[in-house]
Amino acid sequence: xxxxxxxxxxxxxxxxxxxxxxxxxxxxxxxxxxxxxxxxxxxxxxxxxxxxxxxxxxxxxxxxxxxxxxxxxxxxxxxxxxxxxxxxxxxxxxxxxxxxxxxxxxxxxxxxxxxxxxxxxxxxxxxxxxxxxxxxxxxxxxxxxxxxxxxxxxxxxxxxxxxxxxxxxxxxxxxxxxxxxxxxxxxxxxxxxxxxxxxxxxxxxxxxxxxxxxxxxxxxxxxxx
Amino acid sequence: xxxxxxxxxxxxxxxxxxxxxxxxxxxxxxxxxxxxxxxxxxxxxxxxxxxxxxxxxxxxxxxxxxxxxxxxxxxxxxxxxxxxxxxxxxxxxxxxxxxxxxxxxxxxxxxxxxxxxxxxxxxxxxxxxxxxxxxxxxxxxxxxxxxxxxxxxxxxxxxxxxxxxxxxxxxxxxxxxxxxxxxxxxxxxxxxxxxxxxxxxxxxxxxxxxxxxxxxxxxxxxxxxxxxxxxxxxxxxxxxxxxxxxxxxxxxxxxxxxxxxxxxxxxxxxxxxxxxxxxxxxxxxxxxxxxxxxxxxxxxxxxxxxxxxxxxxxxxxxxxxxxxxxxxxxxxxxxxxxxxxxxxxxxxxxxxxxxxxxxxxxxxxxxxxxxxxxxxxxxxxxxxxxxxxxxxxxxxxxxxxxxxxxxxxxxxxxxxxxxxxxxxxxxxxxxxxxxxxxxxxxxxxxxxxxxxxx
Ligand SMILES: Nc1ncnc2c1ncn2[C@@H]1O[C@H](COP(=O)(O)OP(=O)(O)OP(=O)(O)O)[C@@H](O)[C@H]1O
Ligand SMILES: [Mg+2]
Numbered sequence: 001x002x003x004x005x006x007x008x009x010x011x012x013x014x015x016x017x018x019x020x021x022x023x024x025x026x027x028x029x030x031x032x033x034x035x036x037x038x039x040x041x042x043x044x045x046x047x048x049x050x051x052x053x054x055x056x057x058x059x060x061x062x063x064x065x066x067x068x069x070x071x072x073x074x075x076x077x078x079x080x081x082x083x084x085x086x087x088x089x090x091x092x093x094x095x096x097x098x099x100x101x102x103x104x105x106x107x108x109x110x111x112x113x114x115x116x117x118x119x120x121x122x123x124x125x126x127x128x129x130x131x132x133x134x135x136x137x138x139x140x141x142x143x144x145x146x147x148x149x150x151x152x153x154x155x156x157x158x159x160x161x162x163x164x165x166x167x168x169x170x171x172x173x174x175x176x177x178x179x180x181x182x183x184x185x186x187x188x189x190x191x192x193x194x195x196x197x198x199x200x201x202x203x204x205x206x207x208x209x210x211x212x213x214x215x216x217x218x219x220x221x222x223x224x225x
Numbered sequence: 226x227x228x229x230x231x232x233x234x235x236x237x238x239x240x241x242x243x244x245x246x247x248x249x250x251x252x253x254x255x256x257x258x259x260x261x262x263x264x265x266x267x268x269x270x271x272x273x274x275x276x277x278x279x280x281x282x283x284x285x286x287x288x289x290x291x292x293x294x295x296x297x298x299x300x301x302x303x304x305x306x307x308x309x310x311x312x313x314x315x316x317x318x319x320x321x322x323x324x325x326x327x328x329x330x331x332x333x334x335x336x337x338x339x340x341x342x343x344x345x346x347x348x349x350x351x352x353x354x355x356x357x358x359x360x361x362x363x364x365x366x367x368x369x370x371x372x373x374x375x376x377x378x379x380x381x382x383x384x385x386x387x388x389x390x391x392x393x394x395x396x397x398x399x400x401x402x403x404x405x406x407x408x409x410x411x412x413x414x415x416x417x418x419x420x421x422x423x424x425x426x427x428x429x430x431x432x433x434x435x436x437x438x439x440x441x442x443x444x445x446x447x448x449x450x451x452x453x454x455x456x457x458x459x460x461x462x463x464x465x466x467x468x469x470x471x472x473x474x475x476x477x478x479x480x481x482x483x484x485x486x487x488x489x490x491x492x493x494x495x496x497x498x499x500x501x502x503x504x505x506x507x508x509x510x511x512x513x514x515x516x517x518x519x520x521x522x523x524x525x526x527x528x529x530x531x532x533x534x535x536x537x538x539x540x541x542x543x544x545x546x547x548x549x550x551x552x553x554x555x556x557x558x559x560x561x562x563x564x565x566x567x568x569x570x571x572x573x574x575x576x577x578x579x580x581x582x583x584x585x586x587x588x589x590x591x592x593x594x595x596x597x598x599x600x601x602x603x604x605x606x607x608x609x610x611x612x613x614x615x616x617x618x619x620x621x622x623x624x625x626x627x628x629x630x631x632x633x634x635x636x637x638x639x640x641x642x643x644x645x646x647x648x649x650x651x652x653x654x655x656x657x658x659x660x661x662x663x664x665x666x667x668x669x670x671x672x673x674x675x676x677x678x679x
Pocket of ligand 1: 574578579581582583609611612613614622623627628629630631632636637638639640641642643665
């Protein structure tokens with residue numbers, strides 16, 4: 001998988017390139033907006049990570065130019081600006097995800113992986129399955145083995161998101177943004193309690209737990225430990 | 226300049242001329258007769274003359290007003306006149322009289338003034354009782370005084386208008402109440418539309434001067450706001466970049482091989498510290514932005530009850546875990562105009578506070594979230610059964626970094642309520658703290674959304 005990082009701050013860029021390379025990606029880097037745009041249009045990247053404020057050309061302008069040129073490479077915007085308005089603007093101008101600086105590296109990794117998966121998913125799927133856990137999007141029912149599991153509407157959405165990202169780490173912020181559509185830091189551990197309620201329902205009476213906590217990162221739904 | 230004299234509004238029926246206004250039916254009959262006898266024959270020609278004069282004025286206005294905003298509002302008056310001209314062309318004088326009567330019927334909240342009069346100045350329809358005394362009989366702009374019912378009886382308001390001579394000497398006047406206009410502009414500016422301006426007519430009189438001054442003041446405010454926003458953005462960028470570096474270094478250090486358990490613990494603690502600093506910093510930035518009213522274009526129609534229920538749902542499991550009962554009492558269909566992202570954040574801060582400080586010492590802790598409609602206001606209330614906030618502190622807790630003595634042991638920065646207040650102000654809402662007997666009750670009152678306000 002090939003990534004393009006457009007980031008002008010030398011130190012942040014070095015950290016990104018190092019971290020992403022160590023995580024198994026091939027990484028190109030540009031410290032300038034115009035050059036970044038040139039690379040993004042010419043190279044074939046699986047995803048782009050770009051800073052919002054760049055010399056030469058603003059990150060949002062780069063995205064606008066890319067999308068206008070029908071280049072749909074998924075893009076994650078990094079920004080020091082964290083207000084809701086800024087996020088909304090970033091996502092409207094063609095960004096697929098938005099991460100506020102500074103961020104935990106695990107958060108960035110989880111989001112890049114989610115972006116890369118998005119393109120490969122069969123959209124017409126009506127039934128999701130992880131081990132013996134099955135979620136039917138049409139009848140809105142959940143079964144584990146042959147036991148029917150009753151979920152509240154929000155729990156259903158939460159499980160759907162976890163199942164769509166099965167085998168990968170999803171962070172608390174990703175859950176808050178994608179399942180609840182909230183873009184603020186709720187301070188209290190609200191997400192953890194929702195997840196543990198869901199865990200009660202899908203894992204409690206079964207031998208092999210599926211919903212795992214990943215320390216310092218988030219959660220992961222997968223078969224096996 | 227035509228001489229300005231007082232005339233009253235039609236509803237008040239104080240006529241400057243001795244003759245009383247004829248009844249609407251009589252007017253209509255007379256108008257219809259007129260139409261049959263004269264207008265039919267020459268309607269085509271009349272219309273051409275009328276439209277040409279409108280176009281001429283439009284052209285003139287376009288070239289004489291340097292300012293685009295002026296041009297736009299001028300165009301509103303002219304658009305109104307063109308619309309009436311079209312009515313006249315299609316339906317003759319009776320059509321014009323009918324439509325002017327219809328437009329003048331409602332309350333004058335929009336400040337528009339209308340009058341159709343005979344060549345002698347006798348009114349046929351409109352919301353001005355008589356022809357402004359001293360106003361010239363030929364086409365053009367004029368200023369005059371009108372009397373309107375105000376808070377303390379009759380008030381005299383300056384007005385200005387455009388005048389058109391319809392064939393046969395009938396005259397059409399379309400104008401605006403200047404005071405009403407300034408008020409409405411002020412309301413729109415307060416509502417967050419910082420680029421709105423008082424329309425100008427280019428008459429160079431004292432009212433036009435006043436409008437010009439108001440507008441340059443608004444220009445200045447808008448520039449300051451833009452400057453503030455830029456500073457906030459730069460500060461955010463310049464302060465966060467070093468923080469981002471610091472955090473990145475710590476994370477890399479964590480990954481380095483050969484760390485002892487104690488080192489790992491120390492690095493983790495440092496990352497946690499950096500994150501807390503950052504959270505504070507982000508909270509301050511959010512407050513500054515909400516206060517600056519930046520991005521108020523994000524406002525949309527929202528169902529306050531649904532919004533409150535959704536946030537309550539997010540907090541319900543935590544509340545239950547901490548031994549609180551969460552009670553929801555939301556009336557359906559309470560609509561407001563607001564920001565879909567900021568409001569939940571404000572409500573989340575209130576619920577966070579209720580969870581942190583609102584536990585009942587006597588047991589039976591509960592949090593109530595209510596949405597209701599009261600006297601044309603949309604009300605959102607969050608109540609708890611904790612110790613509450615003594616009356617003398619109820620102002621201070623909204624200030625940044627203020628935390629009361631008993632709360633010092635719980636984590637927090639004293640910024641939650643500051644954001645609540647900033648978000649409330651941005652929505653023209655009031656926030657008040659009250660005694661919930663026992664506990665704290667926070668009450669937000671929003672202007673209710675109405676179709677008319679759109
Ligand atoms: N529901 C409540 N009951 C009693 N006291 C409260 C309540 N809510 C707020 N207060 C008092 O008001 C102070 C200010 O509240 P505010 O939400 O602004 O800050 P905080 O909760 O201390 O910190 P932060 O919200 O930034 O995490 C609190 O420290 C507390 O003393
Ligand atoms: Mg608080």
